[in-house]
Amino acid sequence: SQQGEEDPQALSIQEGENATMNCSYKTSINNLQWYRQNSGRGLVHLILIRSNEREKHSGRLRVTLDTSKKSSSLLITASRAADTASYFCAPTSSGNTPLVFGKGTRLSVIA
Amino acid sequence: NAGVTQTPKFQVLKTGQSMTLQCAQDMNHEYMSWYRQDPGMGLRLIHYSVGAGITDQGEVPNGYNVSRSTTEDFPLRLLSAAPSQTSVYFCASSYTDLRRHYGYTFGSGTRLTVV
Numbered sequence: 001s002q003q004g005e006e007d008p009q010a011l012s013i014q015e016g017e018n019a020t021m022n023c024s025y026k027t028s029i030n031n032l033q034w035y036r037q038n039s040g041r042g043l044v045h046l047i048l049i050r051s052n053e054r055e056k057h058s059g060r061l062r063v064t065l066d067t068s069k070k071s072s073s074l075l076i077t078a079s080r081a082a083d084t085a086s087y088f089c090a091p092t093s094s095g096n097t098p099l100v101f102g103k104g105t106r107l108s109v110i111a
Numbered sequence: 112n113a114g115v116t117q118t119p120k121f122q123v124l125k126t127g128q129s130m131t132l133q134c135a136q137d138m139n140h141e142y143m144s145w146y147r148q149d150p151g152m153g154l155r156l157i158h159y160s161v162g163a164g165i166t167d168q169g170e171v172p173n174g175y176n177v178s179r180s181t182t183e184d185f186p187l188r189l190l191s192a193a194p195s196q197t198s199v200y201f202c203a204s205s206y207t208d209l210r211r212h213y214g215y216t217f218g219s220g221t222r223l224t225v226v
Contacts, residue, residue, distance in 0.1 A: 033214050042201050043154070045214035088153065090215075095207035096161045098144050098169060099215060101154040 002027055003100040004072075004089035012108040019076040021105040023089030032065055032072050033090045037104070043088065046074075079109045113137050117202050117218035124192040124225045132187040132221050134202030140216070141207040143185040147171065147198040148220075154201065160185055161207055192225045199223070 004023045013019050023032070031050045035043040049056045049065045049072065056063045062075040072091075076083055086104040118133045134143065144159035146169075156169030160179040174196060176188040185204075189196060199222050203215040 030209050031212070035215075040199075040220075042217035042219045043203070043215070045216070048212070048214050092209070092212075095142065095205070095209045095212055098142075098156050098159045099203075100156060100170070101146075103153040 002029075002091055002093065003102050004032070004091050005102050006087065006089055006105045008105060009103065010106045010108070012110065013079060015079060015081055015109055015111050017079055019079050019083070019107055019109070021074050021087055021107070023072045023074070023091075025070050025072075025089075025091040027070075027093065028067070029091045029093055031092050032063075033092060033099070034061075034063060034072075034074050035088045035090065035101075037086045037088065039085070046087075076107075079107075081109050081111045083107060084109045115202055115204055115216050115218040117200075117221050119221060120219070121222050122224070124189070124223065126192060126194060126225060128192050130189050130192065132189070132200055132202075132223070134185045134187065134218060135183050136185075136202075136204040136216070137183065138204065138216065139182060140204035141182065143179065143202065143204045144169070145175070145177065145185070145187045146201045146203065147196075148201060149198050157187065157200075189223075194225045197223060197225045 007022045033048045034046045060077045088104040090099040115136045145157040146154035158177040160166045202218040205215045
């Protein structure tokens with residue numbers, strides 16, 4: 001298993017702005033997943049991008065993957081106060097190895 | 112579907128007591144795992160299982176036991192609770208076949224306080 005490292009550690013933006021957070025990892029992957037955690041709650045799976053994909057969209061979320069640079073980015077467009085949460089990336093090599101999480105990016109969206 | 116169900120949601124233990132945190136899933140997922148999350152921190156892996164009868168240790172296994180007698184259930188046992196085990200515990204499950212894999216499903220957590 002390998003751990004993704006999210007950057008920045010904290011991000012504060014105004015409502016309506018876009019938020020971008022990045023993830024780096026060390027070894028080759030099968031897929032990379034992004035999760036959101038609202039305060040005191042369990043993680044919620046947002047999006048999964050496979051190693052043969054470069055970009056994926058889901059609603060206001062856009063995820064890119066650059067396997068040559070071993071990095072991914074998560075873009076949240078037109079952010080809302082409800083997007084305030086911690087965001088975690090999880091690079092995955094196989095289904096039998098556990099996800100290891102970093103400290104995440106804490107996003108604050110100010111109304 | 113209920114997804115991943117964790118019980119109890121809250122628990123207060125005295126130092127030295129034992130207890131079992133329950134985790135059940137109804138999605139026929141082969142993979143299940145337990146994490147703990149301390150304030151301001153990310154999740155740390157305690158134990159995981161890739162199928163019934165198979166378990167393995169994660170990053171912080173000391174003081175915890177697990178077993179996986181069925182696909183649905185993955186209980187976490189605290190043998191002799193210590194204040195350092197005060198934390199929020201999350202259970203998660205997924206398919207192991209990456210062709211079917213769509214991410215992990217997490218439970219809502221058990222908030223444990225050891226006094």
